[in-house]
Amino acid sequence: MKVLVIGSGGREHAITWKVSQSKKVKKIYCAPGNGGMAQIAELVNINAENIEGLLKFAKENKIDLTIVGPETPLVLGIVNKFTAAGLRIFGPTKEVARLEGSKVFSKKIMAELGVPTADFQIFNNTEDAIKYIEKKGAPIVIKADGLCGGKGVIVCKTIAEAKGAVEAIIKDKKFGAAGEQIVIEDCLIGEEASIIVISDGKNVVLLASSQDHKAIYDGDKGPNTGGMGAYSPAPVITDDLFKIIMKDVIYPVIKGLADKSTPYKGTLYAGLMVTKDGPKVLEFNARFGDPETQAIFPRLKDDIIELMEASIDGTLGKKKLNWNKKPCVSVVVASGGYPEKYEKGKVINGLEEAGKTKDVVVFHAGTVLIEDKKNGTKNFITNGGRVLNVTALGNNVKDAIERAYAALDKIKFDKMYYRRDIGYRAMNRKGGDGYEKESCLSNYGK
Numbered sequence: 001m002k003v004l005v006i007g008s009g010g011r012e013h014a015i016t017w018k019v020s021q022s023k024k025v026k027k028i029y030c031a032p033g034n035g036g037m038a039q040i041a042e043l044v045n046i047n048a049e050n051i052e053g054l055l056k057f058a059k060e061n062k063i064d065l066t067i068v069g070p071e072t073p074l075v076l077g078i079v080n081k082f083t084a085a086g087l088r089i090f091g092p093t094k095e096v097a098r099l100e101g102s103k104v105f106s107k108k109i110m111a112e113l114g115v116p117t118a119d120f121q122i123f124n125n126t127e128d129a130i131k132y133i134e135k136k137g138a139p140i141v142i143k144a145d146g147l148c149g150g151k152g153v154i155v156c157k158t159i160a161e162a163k164g165a166v167e168a169i170i171k172d173k174k175f176g177a178a179g180e181q182i183v184i185e186d187c188l189i190g191e192e193a194s195i196i197v198i199s200d201g202k203n204v205v206l207l208a209s210s211q212d213h214k215a216i217y218d219g220d221k222g223p224n225t226g227g228m229g230a231y232s233p234a235p236v237i238t239d240d241l242f243k244i245i246m247k248d249v250i251y252p253v254i255k256g257l258a259d260k261s262t263p264y265k266g267t268l269y270a271g272l273m274v275t276k277d278g279p280k281v282l283e284f285n286a287r288f289g290d291p292e293t294q295a296i297f298p299r300l301k302d303d304i305i306e307l308m309e310a311s312i313d314g315t316l317g318k319k320k321l322n323w324n325k326k327p328c329v330s331v332v333v334a335s336g337g338y339p340e341k342y343e344k345g346k347v348i349n350g351l352e353e354a355g356k357t358k359d360v361v362v363f364h365a366g367t368v369l370i371e372d373k374k375n376g377t378k379n380f381i382t383n384g385g386r387v388l389n390v391t392a393l394g395n396n397v398k399d400a401i402e403r404a405y406a407a408l409d410k411i412k413f414d415k416m417y418y419r420r421d422i423g424y425r426a427m428n429r430k431g432g433d434g435y436e437k438e439s440c441l442s443n444y445g446k
């Protein structure tokens with residue numbers, strides 16, 4: 001079959017890599033793709049948000065399955081459009097992708113279905129929002145309603161900071177229409193983890209747990225980024241917690257949306273804070289996590305195409321997935337300056353050598369491949385903030401960390417930056433071996 005993968009980040013390279021291992025797949029296109037994806041697929045120069053362009057391409061090239069990486073096309077309704085045109089596409093419709101596309105929608109659904117989440121209120125004017133902040137005190141969290149490229153959530157340590165955030169979003173329209181409404185919610189304390197599932201609208205298959213590292217500096221200091229590294233599994237998600245999350249979060253949402261005649265098909269990502277009162281949902285995403293996917297897919301033994309087709313066809317049933325028990329650690333290599341200003345166009349050296357290391361795979365994010373066929377040269381050039389995800393499986397978390405950083409040491413480009421402590425929480429846990437228990441891997445069924 002012919003597959004089209006939409007997107008150009010590390011997540012999409014990991015998806016493409018996994019898709020390329022499926023016996024069912026003969027040809028992969030990526031739109032627009034990156035330098036890493038160019039090695040295993042044909043790149044198509046169509047932006048991920050150009051839905052009409054993608055639709056035309058898919059029709060003309062008789063694409064059998066389209067896989068959507070990022071959230072924006074999902075929220076814009078790419079699945080509705082492709083489905084209406086009779087094309088097969090993996091992902092949620094725009095009606096339910098609003099779980100990610102609108103924090104207001106997401107919080108209302110959670111409140112309605114009794115899903116554990118931080119207490120909150122919704123505002124569309126500065127005065128009422130400020131009164132609420134003064135009543136609640138700090139720390140407090142301000143969230144713009146719509147998609148803001150990961151910048152719409154501000155965790156405020158002081159009342160002054162919270163007031164400033166409200167004014168910037170509502171009054172100064174920092175995020176435009178995405179900030180017409182805001183959610184103000186209690187600040188939760190605990191350890192974060194992600195649970196990602198694939199649903200067919202009724203049944204659910206669990207992927208392994210994972211943990212992202214959002215802050216730019218070691219020790220989780222500094223501003224939040226799109227994610228500086230991840231590992232899977234996340235030992236903070238014990239067997240018991242897994243069961244609670246399925247019972248209290250995942251199944252109520254899947255069933256609740258099906259009951260409203262808007263079934264959720266595709267990937268559902270729950271970002272959780274494990275608090276002393278149990279797990280609480282911070283956010284839902286309508287897609288695979290980035291960089292979590294880069295740490296999850298190297299462990300997944302099953303054919304991802306079969307899972308995606310079963311999601312579309314409503315035939316997931318009680319499928320159980322098979323996992324490599326080795327933990328996986330993925331370290332993001334960024335351009336110096338990210339998440340603020342950074343330079344592009346730097347030649348990346350050492351990629352081939354790094355990729356040769358056993359149990360190591362380097363997923364590309366912001367790279368382009370420049371080939372000079374005449375001279376037979378190939379160069380990978382930096383083209384974004386997050387550039388690479390150096391990913392390693394290990395006998396335990398410590399081993400995976402050491403392998404990832406040993407491979408990373410072989411890679412060089414001007415002004416490269418990476419965190420040196422990815423995986424530290426899992427490594428420092430009692431035992432520190434990070435092995436996932438068998439029952440964590442099972443599908444808990446309906």
Ligand code: AMP
Pocket residue numbers: 118141143153155185186187188189192214271282283
């Ligand atoms: P979100 O996009 O809603 O997941 O928010 C991005 C990040 O902000 C999360 O990964 C958390 O680190 C932080 N965050 C969001 N909501 C809260 C909250 N209620 N309490 C504490 N931290 C939060």
Ligand code: GLY
Pocket residue numbers: 212226227285288289290291292
């Ligand atoms: N790693 C967080 C996200 O994908 O939203």
